[in-house]
Amino acid sequence: MESRERLSKILLFVFFSLLSLLVLLPFYAIAIASFKPGKELIRYGLNLQLDFSIMSLDNYVFLFSGQHDYFTWFTNSMLLTILQVALTLITSAAVAYGFTAYDFKGKTPLFICVLMIMMVPFEILLLPLYRLIFNLGLMNTYSSIILPGIASASTIFFFRQYLLGVPREMIAAGRVDGASEYGIFLRLILPVMKPAFAAMGILNAMGSWNNLLWPFMVLSNSSKFTLPIGLKTLLTPYGNNYDLLIVGSFFSIIPIFILFVMFQRYFIDGMTAGAVKG
């Protein structure tokens, strides 16, 4: 029994190690490619050859000192992500609080609306939304990206589940102390929501940082582009952009990796938040 268990232990470990290598392979490939001239990549394809005679830091030098918009896009992405996440979290938290702490007329139908939104793929509304944004004169603005998602259904849903676990006595105690309805939310409820904020913050940040389709449709100036859009614009045969594309792609993964390593638990909580709702 003892030896059989040890054997399965080793076998499992070997199996998952191999699987991990497979998962890491694309990262390894692009990491190597980021040290090679873009022309090599075009000529021989993306591969794992370590050829030190052609590998250099040139691409990184170009990334940090070359004439290009990369860091404009990077900054835009950062700003947009922070702005979008902060606004979405606060708005969604308020809405979720409204749904949990009170009984009011129209609560149930409204909450059904929340559930409904979660079921409709956003892509279906791309065109009418696009026309609406156009008619509102919001094209090429960040508002057109932030506003439609500001009360995010899945975030509201998660916050509501979380708040259901917060004792109602807390609210009652607040009222006894003479706090206003909004004071209770801001001073008593928000502080206890920290873990939920972390999970949803990370989930929303991932979505926002990587979002392509909608921002791409509404933004049209290089100076406003986010990182995914900017990287996409490098994918054209009419420019020698592979040097920047590969190193830029690789570099764009790094910040989110660092965040992941630092806040791993919250990432996992955020991702699985929906699955455990039961």
Added chain:
Amino acid sequence: MKKWLMGLLMVSMAAVLFGCSSGTSSTGEVSVLDDGAGEEAVKLKYWTFVELHGQHFQSMLKNWNEDHPDRQIKLEVTVMPYDDMHNKLSIALQTGQGAPDISDIEVGKFPDFLNGTPQLEPLNDVVEPYKESIVQSRLDLYTKDGTIYGLPTHVGAAVAFYNTEILEEAGVDYKSIVTWEDYKKAGMAVYEKTGKYMGTADTSAGWQLSMMLAQQGSDFTDAEGKPVVNSPEMIKGLDILKDLQKNNVLATIAGGQPDTEEAYGEFNTGNYASAMMPFWFMSRYVNYMPDLQGKIAIAPIPVIEQGMPPSYGGGGTGTVVTKQTKEAQLAKDFLAYAKLTLDANINIWNTLGFDPVNTELWTQEDITHNKDNKFVQYFQNNPFEVLNEIKDGISLIKSTPASPTINNELYTTTLNEIFENDRDVTEALNAAQSQIEQQLK
């Protein structure tokens, strides 16, 4: 907690609602070309899908600002992928909102922008001074009812590029190739001796089809602009290409046609001995295929029968001034300056390696044969000698409102079926014709 949160909320709200929607808070100074421009310079927005075009404008901008101290310009260049740029421009023009002052439009997409009342500035007045020396057919591409809306960048005369290293290995002299029959014999010898292919069978572009049609005096559309992609001339042309593929003379290439980054790699490695492409493909050799330096010779394209016009003007970009610009006259004057003047054409040749539309330049040997020019240095023979040789045999393949639909069907579906899946040529073309007709309904 509260103060901190409220502060953040207020700041972000303010930023969203006012800062960003005002549309003036541009942080992207990086792409603004302001060579020699002073404080008073007018800012113009320019969209393109070719990064190099921006570089050409940059050098012209410097001269302009020196020559016109009272009309200085700053240019904000946005480079977007081909499809995306045209989509965005089309929407911006139709909606009257968000278009740049100046934009490139590729010739295949140009008809879309001439529908109805074109939302583009007429350019006849700024073209007038140069009319004599500009290749008329290139202006015709961007003209509707006598009004010129776009200025060409190049002629795009299609020529053949031969890799003489491979040909010599197979004992073939490219100078002896006159007809496609000669090309086939040479190609079979190449395959037999070296195992390499003579040329490409293109699936995602129509350079070869256009050559075949031009040589037979035909086109993708009839006189009324109706699509006729299953015409006898088309079938004949594709039969010739298919026959070449069957005999291992042609083979499909990674990327689907020579003008893709994958194909540059294939050529550079020496897997294909020739490319039949418009003149501007020279710049791709120089920029992307460094290993072939000194090995490439330029020649007229083989013809179906002797005496047929060998070439046509392929590809092209019309640069336009949109109706949404507030500085129409300035933009137009600058555009003519940057694309039609002799200086501009010299710069187009020197930096981009295109065959300039101003033919005055074609015979100025100090420029066309300049030993310091990287394009002259790269190729075995002088490009302009070939150009002057075929000068009177460069036909026009029309761009019509049906062209975008035709192109889409042929270059995503039909050619793939023929060259990748071995579908019968006539059958595939008939299917394409009916699909195109259905879509144009």
Added chain:
Amino acid sequence: MVKRFLYSQKAAPYVFVLPFVLVFLVFWLYPLASSVEMSFQKVMLGQSAQWVGFDNYAKLIDDSMFLKAVMNSVIYTVLTLVILIPLPMLFAVLINAKFMWGRELFKSVFFFPALTSVVVAGTIFRLMFGEMEGSLINSFLALFGVEPVKFLKGHVTGFIALLSLAVWRWMGVNILYFLAGLKNIPEDYYEAASIDGASTFQKFRHITIPLLKPTTIYVLTISIYAGMAMFVESLMLWNGNNSPQNIGLTIIGYLYRQGIEKNNLGFAATVGLVLLLVTMIINLTQLALSGLFRKES
């Protein structure tokens, strides 16, 4: 007075949910309604719309390209379900086994790909599945004497590339879902079964699978949602919305082509509504099934 009212317990909930109501009305209900309206019109941005009755719907039924897009989306969805449910479930159970080394490390590694944007991941996979001899997959196949494959030009091979991308990005996430589900299964169930002499497989078959059902249903739902709405993956893998013979064209891709590339908003809205209908039907079936499950237990 107004301030007093706004601060009352009666008004407060409405103030709290107001942002949602606004967003719902402006950015969901209105677009949805205008989608329905547009589907009966010929609409181009910047021009006034014309009523065309059921023309768009009639055109859609006849449209072989739309059919192709639907088929592609459905096949993609089904294949992702077939791969991305059983495998992650199995892996989660294995990772969860008590004699597992390096559990946390593997969990993180499998999750890594989900952190990359589709733009980056799609580009990497496009290059990996390049048709040149030297491209990663082809150079790997060459070790077994296989000739270079033109992955992105064939129906089957194109789907292999597309699915590899999906599996790479979502395997780790689905494993996490199942791990979270496994946490909710009480340990005593397994102990009791062991006492009864149940084998490992029997325990998996009769305890793990049934008790993971809520998780499975959740994963199934989001996978269907993501599969039917897939577009950007294809866009990046083929570096554009025009793949050879449209092998990568999806429903949303077709909506984008008609609406954005051809500025044919009315027809594109019709495409969107058909997709909405399909997802709604699938979702309701889902809900009915999971509801049924609750009654059983």
